[in-house]
Amino acid sequence: MIVPKTPEQVDKMAAAGDILARCLKMLKKSARPGVTTLDLDLAAEKFIRSQGAEAAFKGYNGFPGSICASPNSMVVHGIPGSYELKRGDLISLDVGVTLDGWVADAAFTIPIGPVSEPAVQLLETTKDSLFCGIAEAKAGNHLGDVSAAIQERVERDGLAVIRSLVGHGIGRRMHEDPQIPNFGEPGKGPKLEEGMTFAIEPMVNIGSPEIRMGSDNWAVYSEDGSLAAHFEFTVAVGEDGPRILTPWHED
Numbered sequence: 001m002i003v004p005k006t007p008e009q010v011d012k013m014a015a016a017g018d019i020l021a022r023c024l025k026m027l028k029k030s031a032r033p034g035v036t037t038l039d040l041d042l043a044a045e046k047f048i049r050s051q052g053a054e055a056a057f058k059g060y061n062g063f064p065g066s067i068c069a070s071p072n073s074m075v076v077h078g079i080p081g082s083y084e085l086k087r088g089d090l091i092s093l094d095v096g097v098t099l100d101g102w103v104a105d106a107a108f109t110i111p112i113g114p115v116s117e118p119a120v121q122l123l124e125t126t127k128d129s130l131f132c133g134i135a136e137a138k139a140g141n142h143l144g145d146v147s148a149a150i151q152e153r154v155e156r157d158g159l160a161v162i163r164s165l166v167g168h169g170i171g172r173r174m175h176e177d178p179q180i181p182n183f184g185e186p187g188k189g190p191k192l193e194e195g196m197t198f199a200i201e202p203m204v205n206i207g208s209p210e211i212r213m214g215s216d217n218w219a220v221y222s223e224d225g226s227l228a229a230h231f232e233f234t235v236a237v238g239e240d241g242p243r244i245l246t247p248w249h250e251d
């Protein structure tokens with residue numbers, strides 16, 4: 001059962017999302033060679049607290065960090081620590097913010113200095129697939145339209161959608177119904193209604209779509225060690241299209 005939010009509730013999620021977007025922009029500026037993922041974690045927590053909000057990931061199912069920081073072949077759920085960013089890395093940063101009991105969730109993958117041409121392509125395609133997916137998040141469409149648009153965009157460029165990690169509904173809790181696969185068939189799945197709120201998050205590998213769990217039981221890696229990317233917005237379904245509640249792409 002997917003319960004649409006009222007316009008007032010969507011506005012509250014947007015307030016959390018605004019803090020989150022500004023946090024991600026701050027992290028983008030801070031992520032330079034020599035900076036550790038723990039440095040980024042501490043900066044994010046400090047920023048989020050300074051806005052009167054909380055880092056939603058901290059303590060979630062026992063997760064120790066305030067953000068997830070996942071370099072290179074790590075797809076998601078990296079625990080921040082002593083890893084030092086270096087030129088040529090990709091770093092995926094995923095942040096959750098809770099404000100007044102409402103949650104927003106968003107992520108991006110950014111390059112540290114110049115990166116390889118395949119890495120540039122991976123980032124462009126994965127980011128674009130997120131925009132293709134959310135363009136379908138309008139009332140009257142089906143959830144499968146979102147999933148299919150992401151898959152079509154990724155596979156057009158010969159990249160691999162990870163199938164065992166999915167997006168999700170979001171609201172008072174970080175993970176609500178439904179699951180949102182990054183692959184599917186148009187016209188299938190639940191019908192979208194105005195006020196439904198989703199975390200849409202394509203996760204893409206350059207090589208095989210298979211993944212493996214790291215030894216800390218958090219980090220998820222591409223199984224073949226190929227580079228991975230992750231882009232995510234929290235969005236609300238609108239009459240004519242999506243409302244992006246975590247606008248990290250805007251300057």
Ligand code: MG
Nearest residue numbers: 105199201232
């Ligand atoms: Mg998410």
